[in-house]
Amino acid sequence: MAEPRSPERYDEIRDAIRKLCAAFPDSYWRALDRERTYPEEFVAALTRDGWLAALIPEAYGGAGLDLGATAVILEEIQRSGGNGAACHAQMYIMGALLRHGSEAQKQRYLPDIASGALRLQAFGVTEPTSGTDTTALKTTARRDGDDYVINGQKIWTSRAEHSDLMLLLARTAERDQVAKRTDGLSLFLLDMREAGAGLTIRPIRTMMNHATTEVFFDNVRVPADQLIGEEGKGFRYVLSGMNAERILIGAECVGDAKWFIDRATAYARDRVVFGRPIGQNQGVQFPIAKAYARMRAAELMVHRAADLFESGADCGAEANMAKMLAAEASWEAAEASVQTHGGFGFAEEYDIERKFRETRLYQVAPISTNLILSYLAEHVLHMPRSY
Numbered sequence: 170m171a172e173p174r175s176p177e178r179y180d181e182i183r184d185a186i187r188k189l190c191a192a193f194p195d196s197y198w199r200a201l202d203r204e205r206t207y208p209e210e211f212v213a214a215l216t217r218d219g220w221l222a223a224l225i226p227e228a229y230g231g232a233g234l235d236l237g238a239t240a241v242i243l244e245e246i247q248r249s250g251g252n253g254a255a256c257h258a259q260m261y262i263m264g265a266l267l268r269h270g271s272e273a274q275k276q277r278y279l280p281d282i283a284s285g286a287l288r289l290q291a292f293g294v295t296e297p298t299s300g301t302d303t304t305a306l307k308t309t310a311r312r313d314g315d316d317y318v319i320n321g322q323k324i325w326t327s328r329a330e331h332s333d334l335m336l337l338l339a340r341t342a343e344r345d346q347v348a349k350r351t352d353g354l355s356l357f358l359l360d361m362r363e364a365g366a367g368l369t370i371r372p373i374r375t376m377m378n379h380a381t382t383e384v385f386f387d388n389v390r391v392p393a394d395q396l397i398g399e400e401g402k403g404f405r406y407v408l409s410g411m412n413a414e415r416i417l418i419g420a421e422c423v424g425d426a427k428w429f430i431d432r433a434t435a436y437a438r439d440r441v442v443f444g445r446p447i448g449q450n451q452g453v454q455f456p457i458a459k460a461y462a463r464m465r466a467a468e469l470m471v472h473r474a475a476d477l478f479e480s481g482a483d484c485g486a487e488a489n490m491a492k493m494l495a496a497e498a499s500w501e502a503a504e505a506s507v508q509t510h511g512g513f514g515f516a517e518e519y520d521i522e523r524k525f526r527e528t529r530l531y532q533v534a535p536i537s538t539n540l541i542l543s544y545l546a547e548h549v550l551h552m553p554r555s556y
């Protein structure tokens with residue numbers, strides 16, 4: 170597929186990621202999917218070449234790239250047929266540490282995260298009883314001397330088994346004791362290697378290979394100097410990183426959509442039924458062409474949101490729209506690709522069914538489409554808050 174608007178400044182990054190991903194073909198991802206195992210070698214290669222440190226400033230040993238460049242890294246991973254979900258969080262969750270951590274915390278952790286000596290892959294926000302209503306979360310962090318003591322449960326804490334550190338959001342003041350419901354939550358950088366027996370991680374098997382888990386905290390002690398920023402302000406620190414997260418997930422969905430469209434068009438050209446290529450039939454062409462148009466529109470929104478983010482302007486609406494439109498575009502492309510492949514769309518060796526399962530996630534996580542629509546309705550269109 171031609172790249173009519175590939176921003177020139179990122180072409181070198183695209184090429185480098187394509188080369189790296191070429192060493193991890195479909196068969197690699199297919200085998201991992203079958204066994205539900207973690208792509209250790211792929212993550213090691215990305216780390217070795219410095220790509221997971223894209224957003225860490227050069228002063229702390231990172232690459233100091235901007236968000237647009239980082240989006241290209243993730244887009245190209247997805248476009249190669251791989252899955253950046255194994256490690257994408259490392260790119261955006263350390264934004265909280267960057268923006269709100271103390272200088273001592275940054276010096277202590279960022280160079281080791283950049284070199285790969287330390288992995289910050291886990292983000293513990295969602296809980297089983299509160300779901301999307303983050304300000305209702307129940308996991309507590311109680312101050313005790315020089316430590317906080319954590320009790321509670323998180324769910325869907327992806328990559329916890331493959332991470333040294335977890336960015337953890339926990340309650341330091343009861344909900345009825347704070348002026349605003351967004352107060353009273355605090356953000357910690359929990360070193361899981363030092364958490365002891367009180368930390369239990371249980372894998373959750375899902376319909377795709379995602380290394381997600383539930384995590385139980387039973388009197389887990391975390392030194393007070395691992396609190397990020399001010400006590401009680403954690404929710405807004407998490408929120409401030411969400412625009413970057415949405416833009417990067419949007420870029421991943423654009424990459425998925427391009428992969429599906431490439432595969433569908435190639436198959437439509439080659440597969441001959443009734444004595445002619447199936448792609449000669451408009452009934453086969455149109456769903457793919459429509460998915461292509463939607464992908465291009467979503468891609469523009471991803472670029473727009475990334476540009477706004479980099480300029481320091483408010484990009485909440487664009488980041489949310491980019492993520493929603495791109496997740497819908499990748500799903501539409503997935504659907505068209507399955508339909509184009511007919512029965513072979515269901516065969517493991519074609520990889521369509523694997524990517525189909527994988528790309529469905531992004532209409533639910535990290536934020537579901539309904540909540541994006543509520544955001545637009547309330548904050549952009551000024552209708553009453555619905556929840």
Ligand SMILES: Cc1cc2nc3c(=O)[nH]c(=O)nc-3n(C[C@H](O)[C@H](O)[C@H](O)COP(=O)(O)OP(=O)(O)OC[C@H]3O[C@@H](n4cnc5c(N)ncnc54)[C@H](O)[C@@H]3O)c2cc1C
Pocket residue numbers: 291292293294295299300301302324325326327328375379381530533534535536537538539540543555556
């Ligand atoms: C594979 C996977 C990986 C994940 N990784 C992480 C992770 O690493 N860290 C982490 O913290 N979380 C993670 N999540 C959690 C994810 O962010 C949540 O699943 C998502 O935010 C939705 O929350 P929920 O599942 O509790 O759904 P719920 O909040 O129970 O919502 C269920 C449905 O109801 C809808 N709904 C709820 N309230 C409203 C409303 N007011 N108006 C309209 N619709 C509404 C939602 O849109 C959704 O469709 C992951 C989830 C999955 C499945």
